[in-house]
Amino acid sequence: MENNLAENSGNVAAYDTGHTPHSPKPEPTDPKPDGGGTAEGEPSPPPSETLHEGDQANQEKKNETVKESPPPNHEKLAEDIDQLFLTLREDNDKSKGNAEKLEIPRFVERYLHMVEEKIIKYDSGEGKAKWGEVEEEDSWLLENADRITKLMKLLTNHHCEIEEERRNSLVNRTGSIQQRVMSYLEEDFRIIMEESRIIPTELDPGGNNNNADPKGKHVASSEKQEDVQDPDREQTESQPSFPGYPEEAIASLRKIATEMLSGGYESECCQVYIISRRNVFEEILQKLGLERISIDEMVQKVPWETLARDMIPAWINTFKECAAVFFPGERKLAEAIFADNPSVSEGLFSSLSRGVVIQLLNFAEGAAMTKRAGEKLFKLLDMYETLRDVIPKLDGMFPEESVEELKTEMTLAKSRLGESAIAIFCDLENSIKSETAKTAVPGGAVHPLTRYIMNYLAIAGDYKETLEQVFREHSKIERPDSTGMPRQENGASASDKEAASPFSxxxxxxxxxLDASLEGKARLYKEVALSNFFMMNNGRYILQKIKSSSEMSQVMGDNWCRKKSSELRTYHKNYQRETWNRVLASLNHEGLTVNGKVQKPVVKERFKSFNAMFDEIHRTQSTWVVKDEQLQSELRVSISTVVIPAYRAFLGRFAQILDPGRQTEKYVKYQPEDIETHIDELFEGKPHQGVGKRKT
Incomplete structure (x- = not known):
């Protein structure tokens, strides 16, 4: 009885002994569980006529004390509640967890009433101040959330000397208050997460892949190497803006998260966190130019030009940003906010990062599933390289329990990109086979098919190591030579190791x-000389493209280059024989002298023959096309070297036989200098109106 009155007066003297107060068995005079009594929550004094004379005096004295005591304020009730929890903890420590039943003081109801009044005030027209605007309000909310949580645990986890009806009432009331308090904290948590975050401004939509042309060719392999190194540099530059919140915001988020998790509102807190950070990622995707898109949309609706020009470079840059900046920053952020709950921070980071990775990998798989075409190869290889370079870094990037799953997902996407790249490269065979034009290329020029295939291989050389890896790791079957042609036996090569690889x-x-196709196209020319010229012209283009790429030179090998050079010399000799050897035959001195006397008619015929053949060659071969300036110069020099000395010797010996004047002018049409001038007009791909007359 005395204890109950002391409790109802707000007196905490019982806690000063260091013992938890225990209630005796309820007596008829004990206050009702609903706390009825005076307006201030005090129990009504029992009728004096029911008490003995001494008891009545004591009761009057106590009632007088109650009337004189001021109403307990918030600070006093908070102190009483805190003292209750402290006492409970001390008793548990002393009894090693075997504390006796605890009596719940009556001021608990008054404390709950006080918190309810504050909540009613919040819910009224005034509303609660925004977090950070009134520091006292923020502290009040956090402190009382902690007290309410502790009180809830006390009521549900401890043996309390309390009537069942009162216990249920307190549990329901405390739970309702806790729900309201936590809803305020949840809203504050959401507002801080959304309004305090910073989207990094240095993200580059195109990334380093802006140095790629529309067909996917990188400007230089050295720049490709810079692509691999850039993420580390960007991480250093971007680090100040991650995890993306000022320190005071992080501190507030950590306090709120701690209270919500302690109060059993982990799912609500984590849900707000996940939604907020996913929104950040979506904004980053938007900033980088990579919109959310499904695999079906990529395959069926998005033009490849859009993917190649905009979306794939954005994807590559996004993946690099994620690996270098976003994922480390997200892990740091989760660890900072949920510092008191490492398992929660790891779970949140794993969930968030896995969602991001899966979204990016879906894009990669969609790209791999688009209709195969030659121009897609190098963009797919760029994506392959991105995944290849990120996968080894996963071990230090993600929690141990999630890293293997992510590795598996990334490796699967990388494999699909690799398999698609192999299929596209092998389709080069079909590109060659499907080129069945029956019309010869004018002027024996380099055939468009030759240019396409060799430019393709030249770009492929920039990806040699990647293609070697792709063919080595992702070739599903070993198949015989699909061309039906035996491989040329080139002998032991300086690059036997490379030549043995599937890519080589x-x-x-x-x-x-390609060689077989060109041989078939050469037969479309009626002139043997032009047929050989065509093979020489295309062969030279092929050889120069291979030699200009150190990577493709390694792939093809030194023996292949020597063999190709030997073929070119043969084509050149055949062309020279079919064209200029006939010209030289007209300048032959044999048969021009009989018994020491020059046969003038025969000399005239030889001059006429030379003039006619040279005119015809000049007329036709000036329309032949050699775009390679070096080859063009070499051909002209080789022709001049054999023709001009022979003509000069013939002219010097036999021109004097002709009668001066009209006869000489008629048969001696060219001077050696004229021959040289007209040879320099060959192979320009444009007809000449005629040849100049003999210089006087």
Whole structure:
């Protein structure tokens, strides 16, 4: 009885002993569980006529004390509640967890009433101040959230000397208050997460892949190497803006998260966190130019030009940003906010990062599933390289329990990109086979098919190491030479190791098939000289493209280059024989002298023959096309070297036989200088109106 009155007066003297107060068995005079009594929550004194004379005096004295005591304020009730929890903890420590039943003081109801009044005030027209605007309000909310949580645990987890009806009432009331308090904290948590965050401004939509042309060719392999190194540099530059919140915001978020998790509102807190950070990622995707898109949309609706020009470079840059900046920053952020709950921070980071990775990998798989076309190869290889370079870094980037799953997902996407790249490269064979034009290229020029295949291989050389890896790791079957042609036996090569790889074998197969196709196209020319000229012209283009790429030179091997050079010399000799050897025959001195006397008619016929053949060659071969300036110069020099000395010697010996004047002018049409001038007009791909007359 005395204890109950002391409790109802707000007196905490019982806690000063260091013992938890215990209630005796309820007596008829004990206050009702609903706290009824005076307006201030005090129990009504029992009727004096029911008490003995001494008890009545004591009761009057106590009632007088109650009337004189001021109403307990918030600070006093908070102190009483805190003292209750402290006492409970001390008793548990002393009894090693075997504390006796605890009596719940009556001021608990008054404390709950006080908190309810504050909540009613918040819910009224005034509303609660925004977090950070009134520091006292923020502190009040956090402190009382902590007290309410502790009180809830006390009521549900401890043996309390309390009537069942009162216990249920307190549990329901405390739970309702806790729900309202936590809803305020949840809203504050959301507002801080959304309004205090910073989207990094230095993200580059195009990334380093802006140095790629529309077909996917990188400007230089050295720049490709810079692509691999850039993420580390960007991480250093971007680090100040991650995890993207000022320190005071992080501190507030950590306090709120701690209270919500302690109060059993982990799911609500984590949901707000996940939604907020996913929104950040969506904004980053938007900033980088990579919109959310499904695999079906990529395959069926988005033009490849849009993917190649905008979306794939954005994807590559996004993946690099994620690996270098976003993921480390997200892990740091989760660890900072949920510092008191490491398992929660790891779970949140794993969930968030996995969602991001899966979204990016869906894009990669969609790109791999688009209709195969030659121009897609190098963009797919760019994506392949991105995944290849990120996968080894996963171990230090993600929690141990999630890293293997992410590795598996990324490796699967990388494999699909690799398999698609192999299929596209092997389709070069079909590109060659499908070129069935029956019309010869004018002027024996380099055939468009030759240019396409060799430019393709030249770009492929920039990806040699990647293609070697792709063919080595993702070739599903070993198949015989699809061209049906035996491989050329080039002998032991300086690059036997490379030549033995699946990629080198496929490149050789493409080259063999291209050679066979060109031989068929050469037969479309009626002139043997032009047919050989065509093969020489295309062969020279092929050889120069291979030699200009150190990577493709390694793939094809030194022996292949020597063999190709030997073929070119043969084509050149055949062209020279069919064209200029006939010209030289007209300048032959044999048969011009009989018994020491020059046969004038025969000399005239020889001059006429030379003039006619040279005119015809000049007329036709000036329309032949050699775009390679070096080859063009070499051909002209080789022609001049054999023709001009022979003509000069013939002219010097036999021109004097002709009668001066009209006869000489009629038969001696050219001077050696004229011959040289007209030879320099060959192979320009444009007809000349005629040849100049003999210089006087």
């Amino acid at each position: 074998t496929q490149a050789m197969r493409v080259m063999d098939l």
